[in-house]
Amino acid sequence: MDNANDIVELQQQVAFQEQTIDALNEVVSRQQQDLTRLDRALALLAQQMASMQQAADAGPGHAEAHQPPPHY
Numbered sequence: 001m002d003n004a005n006d007i008v009e010l011q012q013q014v015a016f017q018e019q020t021i022d023a024l025n026e027v028v029s030r031q032q033q034d035l036t037r038l039d040r041a042l043a044l045l046a047q048q049m050a051s052m053q054q055a056a057d058a059g060p061g062h063a064e065a066h067q068p069p070p071h072y
Helices: 002-058
Strands: none
Touching: none
């Protein structure tokens, strides 16, 4: 009878570990989705910054655009 109780306890532990692994896998999957979304947003922001820099460089006052304001 002692072996039967040990087997039941081991089965419960395995079931708990499987639940924990599933929960952790879900968290990792969500984090990967978040990282992918953030990477895309960062790439878009970098592209926008590059476009803004090109526009600023091509606009009037090109050399003055890189000068700090007079109050510095």
